[in-house]
Amino acid sequence: MQYQKEEVRARILQSALDEFEKYGFSGAKMLRIARGARVATGNLYRYFKNKDDIFDEIVKAGYINIAALMDEVVELEEYGRGDVRLLARYITAGIMRIHAGYGRELLIIADKSAGSRHEDFLQVLCEMVFTCIKREMSFDFKDTDDMLIRILSSGFVEGVFMILRSVREPERLEEIINRMLVLYFDDIESRLNRR
Amino acid sequence: MQYQKEEVRARILQSALDEFEKYGFSGAKMLRIARGARVATGNLYRYFKNKDDIFDEIVKAGYINIAALMDEVVELEEYGRGDVRLLARYITAGIMRIHAGYGRELLIIADKSAGSRHEDFLQVLCEMVFTCIKREMSFDFKDTDDMLIRILSSGFVEGVFMILRSVREPERLEEIINRMLVLYFDDIESRLNRR
Amino acid sequence: MQYQKEEVRARILQSALDEFEKYGFSGAKMLRIARGARVATGNLYRYFKNKDDIFDEIVKAGYINIAALMDEVVELEEYGRGDVRLLARYITAGIMRIHAGYGRELLIIADKSAGSRHEDFLQVLCEMVFTCIKREMSFDFKDTDDMLIRILSSGFVEGVFMILRSVREPERLEEIINRMLVLYFDDIESRLNRR
Amino acid sequence: MQYQKEEVRARILQSALDEFEKYGFSGAKMLRIARGARVATGNLYRYFKNKDDIFDEIVKAGYINIAALMDEVVELEEYGRGDVRLLARYITAGIMRIHAGYGRELLIIADKSAGSRHEDFLQVLCEMVFTCIKREMSFDFKDTDDMLIRILSSGFVEGVFMILRSVREPERLEEIINRMLVLYFDDIESRLNRR
DNA sequence: GATGAATGAGAATTCATTCAT
DNA sequence: GATGAATGAATTCTCATTCAT
Numbered sequence: 001m002q003y004q005k006e007e008v009r010a011r012i013l014q015s016a017l018d019e020f021e022k023y024g025f026s027g028a029k030m031l032r033i034a035r036g037a038r039v040a041t042g043n044l045y046r047y048f049k050n051k052d053d054i055f056d057e058i059v060k061a062g063y064i065n066i067a068a069l070m071d072e073v074v075e076l077e078e079y080g081r082g083d084v085r086l087l088a089r090y091i092t093a094g095i096m097r098i099h100a101g102y103g104r105e106l107l108i109i110a111d112k113s114a115g116s117r118h119e120d121f122l123q124v125l126c127e128m129v130f131t132c133i134k135r136e137m138s139f140d141f142k143d144t145d146d147m148l149i150r151i152l153s154s155g156f157v158e159g160v161f162m163i164l165r166s167v168r169e170p171e172r173l174e175e176i177i178n179r180m181l182v183l184y185f186d187d188i189e190s191r192l193n194r195r
Numbered sequence: 196m197q198y199q200k201e202e203v204r205a206r207i208l209q210s211a212l213d214e215f216e217k218y219g220f221s222g223a224k225m226l227r228i229a230r231g232a233r234v235a236t237g238n239l240y241r242y243f244k245n246k247d248d249i250f251d252e253i254v255k256a257g258y259i260n261i262a263a264l265m266d267e268v269v270e271l272e273e274y275g276r277g278d279v280r281l282l283a284r285y286i287t288a289g290i291m292r293i294h295a296g297y298g299r300e301l302l303i304i305a306d307k308s309a310g311s312r313h314e315d316f317l318q319v320l321c322e323m324v325f326t327c328i329k330r331e332m333s334f335d336f337k338d339t340d341d342m343l344i345r346i347l348s349s350g351f352v353e354g355v356f357m358i359l360r361s362v363r364e365p366e367r368l369e370e371i372i373n374r375m376l377v378l379y380f381d382d383i384e385s386r387l388n389r390r
Numbered sequence: 391m392q393y394q395k396e397e398v399r400a401r402i403l404q405s406a407l408d409e410f411e412k413y414g415f416s417g418a419k420m421l422r423i424a425r426g427a428r429v430a431t432g433n434l435y436r437y438f439k440n441k442d443d444i445f446d447e448i449v450k451a452g453y454i455n456i457a458a459l460m461d462e463v464v465e466l467e468e469y470g471r472g473d474v475r476l477l478a479r480y481i482t483a484g485i486m487r488i489h490a491g492y493g494r495e496l497l498i499i500a501d502k503s504a505g506s507r508h509e510d511f512l513q514v515l516c517e518m519v520f521t522c523i524k525r526e527m528s529f530d531f532k533d534t535d536d537m538l539i540r541i542l543s544s545g546f547v548e549g550v551f552m553i554l555r556s557v558r559e560p561e562r563l564e565e566i567i568n569r570m571l572v573l574y575f576d577d578i579e580s581r582l583n584r585r
Numbered sequence: 586m587q588y589q590k591e592e593v594r595a596r597i598l599q600s601a602l603d604e605f606e607k608y609g610f611s612g613a614k615m616l617r618i619a620r621g622a623r624v625a626t627g628n629l630y631r632y633f634k635n636k637d638d639i640f641d642e643i644v645k646a647g648y649i650n651i652a653a654l655m656d657e658v659v660e661l662e663e664y665g666r667g668d669v670r671l672l673a674r675y676i677t678a679g680i681m682r683i684h685a686g687y688g689r690e691l692l693i694i695a696d697k698s699a700g701s702r703h704e705d706f707l708q709v710l711c712e713m714v715f716t717c718i719k720r721e722m723s724f725d726f727k728d729t730d731d732m733l734i735r736i737l738s739s740g741f742v743e744g745v746f747m748i749l750r751s752v753r754e755p756e757r758l759e760e761i762i763n764r765m766l767v768l769y770f771d772d773i774e775s776r777l778n779r780r
Numbered sequence: 781g782a783t784g785a786a787t788g789a790g791a792a793t794t795c796a797t798t799c800a801t
Numbered sequence: 802g803a804t805g806a807a808t809g810a811a812t813t814c815t816c817a818t819t820c821a822t
Contacts, residue, residue: 792812
């Protein structure tokens with residue numbers, strides 16, 4: 001019975017995943033989710049409080065992992081101070097790992113969350129990355145205009161997601177990511193200094 | 196009387212601007228727009244065919260100008276081949292000019308258009324910029340992976356909009372933009388080549 | 391000024407005639423009528439109380455004339471008793487005469503009046519014709535089932551309108567009408583008696 | 586539960602039947618239909634796509650049967666060539682049979698369909714009957730003016746419906762119909778020939 | 781008198797959520 | 802626990818009619 005329940009719950013989440021992926025949060029219909037899960041509409045509400053809750057649930061793992069990753073990054077002191085590139089690599093590796101486990105969920109929260117509580121996910125993520133990168137910069141660059149670092153963070157994050165969105169083969173993924181990191185963070189300090 | 200009409204039309208557009216800015220296209224309600232414009236709902240429809248039309252109208256000038264800018268860029272041969280930075284500077288200057296005239300409108304079409312006919316505005320713009328940048332690269336880099344150049348274009352465009360979103364003072368705008376251009380396009384060819 | 395007024399009024403009626411003919415009563419729009427009359431919407435209401443009133447006015451002449459015709463027929467004793475055919479000929483002649491003066495109006499009230507006060511015009515007309523025909527029958531047929539005579543009246547009236555609807559040339563009109571009268575009323579008494 | 590559903594569906598159709606009968610298609614309001622069916626408005630749409638669909642459903646059986654009847658009549662060769670009266674009798678019998686099953690529905694499609702997809706039902710039916718009758722006439726009358734035969738068809742069809750509209754008792758129905766057929770088709774050939 | 785902008789009462793339809801069975 | 806029928810608030814858009822100028 002507990003097992004049964006879990007199975008139904010899983011079916012609902014699976015169906016909702018398909019639905020949100022296809023139509024986005026606002027366009028998703030509870031009826032279609034129910035049908036897809038071979039479950040009565042009303043039963044949806046035994047497992048989840050409402051539409052937002054289902055979305056939360058789907059997105060949660062990805063979200064939590066990302067948050068954990070960022071916390072981890074914030075806490076960590078291992079990486080060499082001043083090497084933003086190393087930091088970026090670390091973050092990227094983390095996102096890729098999460099993507100390996102929650103690929104569709106991650107893209108849903110990034111691309112299909114308009115109208116939901118998480119519609120600002122990318123912004124929030126960028127902000128977190130921004131904080132990390134900022135902290136990581138050597139003192140000389142600490143006073144670099146926040147805006148620039150924010151742009152950098154945002155471009156970097158968006159870049160990671162662009163790659164996740166379209167690259168399927170793991171080896172190409174690896175290669176592209178690395179080249180993007182070069183593009184974004186090589187010589188970053190000198191580039192930030194130039195005018 | 197003629198004046199009257201224009202004044203109401205302006206009031207509606209103003210109210211709609213506020214509404215779209217606050218709630219986005221999908222969340223915007225005709226009733227609220229009407230109330231905000233101190234006008235009966237039905238009267239909205241004397242001035243605009245429907246909600247999409249109001250949105251179009253608000254967004255039109257910005258859209259047209261951006262499109263014209265990109266056309267212009269595509270046509271132009273003046274800029275030095277291979278100097279992507281010059282190209283980016285040109286595009287940026289154009290967007291800033293448009294922003295000076297249609298700031299909120301531009302941000303609305305970029306950030307608040309989900310559900311409307313223009314929800315893919317940023318993507319389309321990125322694609323156009325991508326095309327331009329690609330064309331501009333010297334032969335050696337023509338075969339650089341499209342994905343990288345797309346990331347570059349997207350990051351650049353997103354960066355421009357981030358700046359527009361938060362920077363108010365023109366002189367800081369100028370400065371930030373220039374530094375972003377350095378960040379994105381200095382040594383671009385060598386950075387694209389490295390692995 | 392009085393003259394002016396009349397001219398505007400005429401223009402409104404003309405435009406409304408076109409409108410009702412094209413769209414029927416329910417589908418007709420006051421705005422289109424106003425535009426067609428080169429008049430402001432509000433001004434329509436100086437000349438007519440409302441949409442129904444305009445329709446009434448357009449339809450009135452035809453209606454009154456038809457009513458007068460039927461009264462006339464009811465009053466008249468000239469035609470030979472028992473000769474329903476003669477009666478029908480008389481009625482037909484009357485309708486044709488009215489049609490000559492108010493052709494479009496007559497067809498509008500007959501075909502385009504759904505939703506208006508006059509949507510039952512044809513029924514009413516049939517009923518009047520029925521009364522006349524009934525009265526005209528010699529005693530032997532007085533007790534003929536009313537339904538049959540009603541059918542006869544209705545078919546006859548509908549036939550007249552069908553002809554008016556599609557026949558344009560006066561001489562063919564004349565001929566067709568006559569043949570229809572033969573068809574409907576020749577030997578009518580014996581046909582009514584047979585079972 | 587299954588039963589429940591059918592019962593509600595039936596209640597909606599019943600309420601809609603009353604509504605359409607009373608107000609006609611255009612005048613019918615979904616809210617009133619819902620109230621009449623003791624159902625929430627939204628629930629109507631679980632059973633029917635929209636107002637047109639409800640109307641279609643109500644009218645369908647009658648419509649299909651009439652169409653089938655006419656097809657049947659067109660195909661049939663059994664009836665004696667030249668005996669339009671026999672043909673008319675056949676058609677009448679068919680319509681009466683359909684009326685026995687779908688009396689109100691048939692009258693609704695005939696009289697209350699203005700604004701719906703079926704507003705030209707009577708015209709279409711008349712045209713079909715016209716075609717049949719025309720085909721049935723012996724050669725001598727083939728070239729009789731179409732207008733006359735159309736009038737005949739139309740009067741006949743209208744006559745059938747008039748009877749259906751007001752006669753309740755089956756035996757009187759039978760009698761009236763027969764007498765109408767005499768009235769319309771006895772000596773039809775000679776009557777068509779006279780001038 | 782004329783203008784046409786403004787009004788606002790509906791109408792159809794949708795869909796997240798509830799609830800009787 | 803499950804079902805899916807039922808609910809009803811919300812939303813967009815229309816158009817006859819009114820009213821300020």
